Amino acid sequence: MTSDEIIVALDIGTSKICAFIAEFDEEGDLTVAGVGMAASKGLRRGVVVNIEAAMKAVEEAIDMAEQQAGRTVESVLAGIAGGNIEGINSRGVVAVTGKGREINRVDVERVIDAAKAIVMPMDREVLHVIPQEYIVDDQAGIKNPVDMIGVRLESEVHIITSTISASKNIIKCINRSGYKVDEIVLESIGASYSxxxxxxxxxxxxxxxxxxxxxxxxxxxxxAPYYTSVLPVGAQEVTNDLSIMLNIPFDEAERIKLQSGCCWEPLIDRNESVIIPGIGGRPPVSVPEMRICRILQPRMAELFLLVKKQLGEKGYLSRLGGGLVITGGGALLPGVAELAQEIFKMPARIGYPKNIKGLEERYRSPEYSTVTGLLQYKAQQIEEEGPVVDIISSGVIVDFFRRIGTWFKEFI
Ligand SMILES: Nc1ncnc2c1ncn2[C@@H]1O[C@H](COP(=O)(O)OP(=O)(O)OP(=O)(O)O)[C@@H](O)[C@H]1O
Ligand SMILES: [Mg+2]
Structure with a gap:
């Protein structure tokens, strides 16, 4: 198998940088062949702030995955996140001019282009344009308009943008490590695939x-996606609070959070305590788990309330029949689903990576949803390979029709 028959996904996270290499097995199923990890360096709130440091960690992670897979990596699919991400909904309209007014793929391309024509500040670029639905004459809710007859074709799309500097810094850091970038994908879009x-x-x-x-x-x-956003707050806020409130170093607070943290009071055994080693010659102290929970729970609640406020303003909360799915390392804090359920008043579940072969048990965890999802995102593009017309988008060549095929599969 040659290096271009593998898929390599890179998640440059704030706590860890991981590279997964996958290939298709004899049955045609996506299978993880190598995993590489490095502690995150040079990142702040999901954004690369020190290229040299991040580059070394990227190199380390990809090296390790290459060794495990016995493959040589040339290019990677990289995730992007950070407070610079914005998602907006847009609409495009074109007249159908072809023979017999039959809509063809070029009409679909034109109507997507029309929807993409938004006014955007000079420092931003488009990462994704994802069709939500098409309207042919007055008929709405169409997922694939190709071959339909009509005079007027409309598209509704979700456009995700980032600042040019944020994506350029990711590309620069990967290029300097000696690899090419296939595509930059919003992390939550990637994770949603897994x-x-x-x-x-x-x-x-x-x-x-x-x-x-x-x-x-x-x-x-x-x-289809209707709303995307990245908040510059995460599970480290919880550790920070614990460190301040218990007057202990951050690393010690992180250890306690991982070992005994919980953010839902009803799950706490009132008799349990945690021993915290004394700092600076002070004796160890015993802290009831309830006290720890009373530090963690309000901070997680605050995060959920922030999300609830953002979505409430957009009117989306009443349209979530499928409930709430939480992933990422923060989802591992016991009580997260219960607390979210209480705040959002809807069912909540923890999201684990699924439908991927060859993944060791320890990586079947919400922390690895993004990296495995990026693999699945790319695999779906490959499976849907259709006629290729290259367009330039966000400095990266993307295969437009292949993507359209992918979107259609999502809709059917
Ligand atoms: N078992 C656990 N219990 C509680 N918290 C956990 C657990 N495991 C991991 N976490 C927390 O999850 C966080 C790391 O999550 P994750 O690996 O998804 O972050 P990341 O992808 O590196 O960061 P980001 O996506 O924000 O750039 C850390 O704050 C860590 O404390
Ligand atoms: Mg992450």
Whole structure:
């Protein structure tokens, strides 16, 4: 197998940088062949702020994955997040001019282009243009208009943009490590491929990726994204609070959070305590788990209330028949689903990576939803390979028709 028959995904997170290499097995199923990890360096709130440091960690992660897979990596699919991400909905209209007024793929391309023609500040670029639905004459809710007859074709799309500097810094850091970048993909879009079911996306779902330094929001309904945003707050806020309130170093607070943290009081055993080693010659102290919970719970509640406020303002909360799905390392804090359920008044579940072979048990965790989802995103593009017309988007060549095929598959 040659290096261009592998898929390499890179998640440059605020707490860890991971590279996964996958290939298709004899049955044609996507299978993880190598995993590489490095502690995150040079990142702040999901954004590269020190290229040299991040570059070394990227190199380390890809090297390790290459060794495990016994493959040589040339190019990678990289995730992007950070407070600079914005999602907007837009609409395009074109007249159908072809023979017999039959809509063809070029009409679809034109109507997507029309929807893409938005006024954008000079410092931003488009990452994704994802069709939500098409309208042919007065008939709405069409997922694939090709071959339909009509005079007027409209498209509704979700456009995701980032600042040029944020994506350029990711590209620069990967290029300097010696690899090319296939495509930059919004992390929550990637993660949604490994975690969300088709039914959830159809019924309406709020997808939250609580990472270390960022929380990614994605709202799907009718099978397509309608709202995306990245909040510059994550699970590290919880550790910070614990460190301040218990007057202990950050690393010690992180250890306690991982070992005994919980953010839902009803789950706490009132008799349990945690021993905190004394700092600076002071004796160890015993802290009731309830006290720890009373530090963690309000901070997580604050995060959920922030999300709820953002979505409430947009009117999306009443359209989420599929409930709430939480992933990312922050989802591992016991009580997260219970607390979210109480705040959002809707069912909540923790999202684990699924439908991928060859993944060791320890990587079947919400922390790896993004990297596995990026693999699945790319695999779906490959599976849907159609006639190729290259267009330039955000400095990266993308295969437009292949993508259209992918979007259609999502809708059917
Ligand atoms: N078992 C656990 N219990 C509680 N919290 C956990 C657990 N495991 C991981 N976390 C927390 O999850 C966070 C890391 O999550 P994740 O790996 O998704 O972040 P990241 O992808 O590196 O960051 P970001 O997406 O924000 O850039 C850390 O704050 C860590 O404390
Ligand atoms: Mg992450």
């Amino acid at each position: 975690v969300l079911s088709r039914d959830e996306k159809e019924l309406g779902v709020l997808f939250l990726d609580i990472g270390n330094g960022t929380t990614d929001l994605l709202v799907h309904f009718g099978g």
